[in-house]
Amino acid sequence: MVTFDADLSFLYLASGVSLLVLLLLAWLAWRRVNKKRLAWRMAASSVGMISLMMLALKPQFRQTVLPQEAILLTEGTNQDSLQSLLQTFTGDVPAIFTTDSSSSQSFAKQEVKWTPDIAYLRRNHPQVNRLHILGYGLSHVELDALDSLQAIPHLSLLEGGFHAVHWPQLTQAGEALHLQGIYENKAAQPVKLVLEGFGLRLDSLEIPASQTKEFDLQTLVKESGSFVYSLNVFINNRLIAAEKIPILVEPPSLIRFIILESFPGFEVKFLKTWLSERQYTGIVRTTISRDKYRTEYINQEKVNANTLNATLLETIDLVIADEQSVSGLSSREQAALQQAMEEKGVGLLILWKEPQNRKGNLFTNSFKINTPPRLEEQPTRVTWPDMSSGAVSISATGARIEYSPGTRPMVQDEKGGILVSTQVWGRGKMMASLLNSSYMWVLDGKQTLYSSYWSALLSSLVAGKEPEQTWQIASKIPLVHHPLTYTLTTYASQTPVGLSGNVSFYLAQDALNPQRWKGTFWPDSTGWRVVQTEGGNPYWHYIYSSSNWKDLQWKERREATLQWANRQHMKLTASSTSVSQFVTKPVSSLWFFLLFLGSMAYLWIERKL
Structure with missing residues (x-):
C-alpha cells in the first residue's frame, strides 16, 4: 500500500x-x-x-509484517521465571531484551540484547507486537512508549520491605513530624526501624519476624530550614537499608491576635506568654467593669481596641475569647466579626470557662454542649491530630461538645467525647474548647507538650494565605536522570516558563483548565532542587538517587504495569481488533x-x- x-x-x-x-x-x-x-x-x-x-x-x-513475540527483562527478573516462560514456546525462542544493564551478564545462558529504552526497541524492532515483561515491570513513562504494543506481564513478587511511606514534606517549626507507613518483615529475625536526624536517634519501632505492621515514627521539629532525616532498617544491629526523609521546615506563621477575657485567668496568662515568645503580635483586652477594659499590647503599637469593629479586625488573624466575652458583643461587633470570618478568613476560638452558661448569641449557639448535673474537674486522657505522643492527661470537667454535621472534632477523650471542635464559617473557622488547664503542662515542665497542643489548635484554626501560584510534581519519589512532570497552577496573564537552576523548560497549557500548565524536566543531580517561574515563588523539592526507596519504586512499577496490561486487554477485547504491525x-x-x-x-x- x-x-x-x-x-x-x-x-x-x-x-x-x-x-x-x-x-x-x-x-x-x-x-x-x-x-x-x-x-x-x-x-x-x-x-x-x-x-x-x-x-x-x-x-x-x-x-x-509478520507479528513476533519478544521478552523484556526488567529489574527483579530471576532465572527461574525466565526459564519457565521459555518452556511455553514450542517454536523458535523469542528475542530477549533488557532495560537493566546488569541482566545481560546475569543471564549468560541466553542471548540478551540491551536496549536503552522502550522507544528504541519499538523503533528498531517494529515486527514485535507482543512483549512479555518479566521482573518488577516498567514505569509510567516507559509504559506510555509501548503505545499499541501488547504487554503480557509475568512479574516477580515483592520481597517484603516498605509497602507505603508518608510524611509531610513541608511543615512549620514547632510542629510534630509524623513518618507513617507499612513495613513487611519477611526475615526470621525482628527488624528495627530507626528515625535519625542531626546524629541522634529520634524514634524507633520493632517489627516482629514474618509480620507486616504499620508504623508511626515521630519527632518535634524545632528549627526552620531544609533537612534530610534518615530512616534506617536494622537486623541484629546490622544496617540493611538507609532511606532519606527530606523535609522543609518553615518559620512559624506570625499570627496577629486579640484576646478578649471577661476576667483574668491562668490559661490566658500562660497563652499570651507563649504567643509572645513566638513573636506573634496581638492585644489582650480584659474586662474591668461594664465598658471599661485593661488592654495589653504584645509586640505591637497601641491601637483603640475598645470596640471590635471592621477597622480593628483588618489587622487581626485570630480572635480568642471566653464565652462571656463573645456573648457580650454588641450586634454591630457581632456583624463585624461575622463578616471578617466569612470574607477575610479570621478565626475565632471560644474558651468555655463555664459550660453551664446558656446565655449565647450567633457564635456560642453554634455548638451544643452537654453538661452533667455536677461539673467536677478530674484527670482526663485526651488526644489530638498530629500529636507527638500517645494520649496525655489534662484536668477537665464532664462537659462534652455534641457532634453535629459540619463540625470536626479536634481534641477527644479516650471514649470519643469531644472537648475541642471546629466548624467552617465562610473563609474562616470557629473553634470551641472546654479545656482551660493546659497551663498545668508548663508548670509540670512539659513545655514541648504545651507547644504541640497550641500549635495544633492554631494551625488548624487560622486560614493560610492562598499563594499566587502552586507547583506539584507527579512522582512520589522523583529520581535523578528520569523525566519529572511539573504542574503549575497560576492566575498570571503571561505565559509562564519554568526555571530549574539556570535551565528553562516550557510549560503547556491545560485544554480544560487555563490556569494549569504542565512541563517535563530531566533532573541531572540528586539533592534539593528549586523550580520557579521568573519572579514567582520558589518550589523546593528533593531529587533521589535511583538506589533510594527501591521497595517503593518496584511496587509502583509493578502496579503500573499490571494496570496498563489490564486496560490494554479491555481495549483490545472491546474493539475486537488485532495487534498486527505495519512497517512504513x-x-x-x-x-x-x-x-x-x-x-x-x-x-x-x-x-x-
Missing part, C-alpha cells in the same frame, strides 16, 4: 498544479509544427512532471530525481535534433 508523507490539502494542491503544468506541456508539444517523436515528447513530459510531484509528496510503502518504508527520492533529470534532458536534446 502506497501512502504519502504529506497532509491532504498539500496533496491536492501538488496534484492540481502538476496536472495543469502537464496539460500545458502537452498542449505546447501538440501545437509544434514538427510532429516527429510526439509520443516520446509527451511521455517525457509526463514522466518529468510525475517525478517532480513525487519529490514533493514523498511516497512511502506501508507493509504488513519511504521510497528513495534519488529515483524520482534521476527520472526528472532524464526526462528534462531528453526534452532539451530532442529540440536540438
